[in-house]
Amino acid sequence: MNLTTRGPGAPVAYVRTSLSCKGITPAMTAPVVFTSSYSDNSNDNGFQWEFHCDRCNTAYRSPFEQNYLSRGRGVLRVLRDLFGDYSKTIHKVSNAADDFSNTWSGGAASATKDKAFTKAVDLVKDDFRLCAGCGSWVCARICWNDHVGQCTRCSPMAAHQLAQAQAEARGSQFRDAANQQDWTQNQDMSVPSRVTCPTCAANTTGGRFCGSCGTALDLRTNCTGCGHQIQAGTAFCSNCGRAQ
Ligand SMILES: [Zn+2]
Ligand SMILES: [Zn+2]
Ligand SMILES: [Zn+2]
Ligand SMILES: [Zn+2]
Numbered sequence: 235m236n237l238t239t240r241g242p243g244a245p246v247a248y249v250r251t252s253l254s255c256k257g258i259t260p261a262m263t264a265p266v267v268f269t270s271s272y273s274d275n276s277n278d279n280g281f282q283w284e285f286h287c288d289r290c291n292t293a294y295r296s297p298f299e300q301n302y303l304s305r306g307r308g309v310l311r312v313l314r315d316l317f318g319d320y321s322k323t324i325h326k327v328s329n330a331a332d333d334f335s336n337t338w339s340g341g342a343a344s345a346t347k348d349k350a351f352t353k354a355v356d357l358v359k360d361d362f363r364l365c366a367g368c369g370s371w372v373c374a375r376i377c378w379n380d381h382v383g384q385c386t387r388c389s390p391m392a393a394h395q396l397a398q399a400q401a402e403a404r405g406s407q408f409r410d411a412a413n414q415q416d417w418t419q420n421q422d423m424s425v426p427s428r429v430t431c432p433t434c435a436a437n438t439t440g441g442r443f444c445g446s447c448g449t450a451l452d453l454r455t456n457c458t459g460c461g462h463q464i465q466a467g468t469a470f471c472s473n474c475g476r477a478q
Contacts, residue, residue: 271371281350285358287373289385294361294373296354301346425452 273293275282280301284293362371363378367388372378382389421440428451431438436446443450455466459476470477 276347276350281347281354283351283354283358285355285362287362287377288370289372289377289387292373292376294358296358299350299353301350426454428453 271288272283272285275284275295281299282296284295286293361374363374363385364371365378365385365388367384370385370387372385374380377386379386379389379391381392386394422442425440425442427440428438430436431444431446431449431451433449434444434447436444438444438451442452450466453466454463456462457464457471457473457476458478459471460474462471462473464471464473464478468478
């Protein structure tokens with residue numbers, strides 16, 4: 235719902251009445267049962283909407299419906315721009331045409347758009363189902379479990395659940411089998427692991443030196459005085475205080 239818009243004067247009967255239109259009497263047009271989030275792709279040449287599945291957000295686009303009345307307006311505008319004030323008649327007519335818009339702004343334009351919207355809804359509504367479990371409008375193709383009559387979030391498809399359970403079991407069996415193996419044989423477990431080389435930034439594969447540039451990855455060294463293990467680059471030994 236967040237990515238979509240509703241026409242400013244969208245007919246209330248089409249909007250989800252329980253959520254967004256409390257207290258508003260639905261329009262007197264024939265009730266349209268299909269409601270969902272949708273976006274308006276209408277332009278000067280006609281009408282088109284995209285209806286979105288609440289679950290996967292797949293868009294179902296209604297066929298583009300030409301609006302010859304508004305196309306005529308476009309022609310009149312061009313004539314007006316060409317002839318300017320020379321033709322008073324065209325000017326008047328084209329100004330009147332400017333009042334017509336393929337937006338829900340009221341008047342005859344809105345009535346035309348209402349009709350086009352009802353038609354678009356009729357063409358697309360069979361692609362959608364209302365889930366009584368969660369109240370979402372979902373696409374019939376992907377998000378509907380026809381065996382149960384609920385959306386696939388409320389009642390996942392058995393095959394999907396089976397595949398998921400198998401994948402989980404496989405993962406846990408892999409972990410069990412891996413735990414049985416000794417992975418430490420060729421590893422000096424006392425060397426702190428460093429995943430990138432401090433000099434060339436190459437990924438390391440563990441070990442004491444960078445495989446790319448040879449920089450020592452083991453940052454431990456021994457005090458030149460007492461032999462205590464200290465961090466390489468340290469100025470004084472933390473055990474005997476000798477300068478390194
Ligand atoms: Zn869907
Ligand atoms: Zn559901
Ligand atoms: Zn390196
Ligand atoms: Zn020392």
